[in-house]
């Protein structure tokens with residue numbers, strides 16, 4: 001399973017990924033940033049410290065870099081720059097979004 005096309009729409013803040021099995025994932029920047037898979041962000045998500053001031057997340061895309069042939073690195077402007085989003089992880093996020101939004105109207 002690999003993407004055949006990745007398009008970042010900064011105006012709509014959506015990353016669209018077309019997969020080689022015909023699926024198309026539409027991933028809002030907000031969700032991608034919130035689910036940054038790097039160790040630091042994952043630790044913050046799993047062990048929220050109530051005494052710590054929560055850093056505001058950045059949802060503005062700065063850059064997308066390919067990582068080998070298995071992932072992309074997404075850098076958020078003023079936010080985390082270390083997230084390596086594997087194809088599997090991106091599909092997982094896509095599945096979560098589809099489940100939470102229920103059946104699509106269109």
Ligand SMILES: [Zn+2]
Nearest residue numbers: 036038041080
């Ligand atoms: Zn991160």
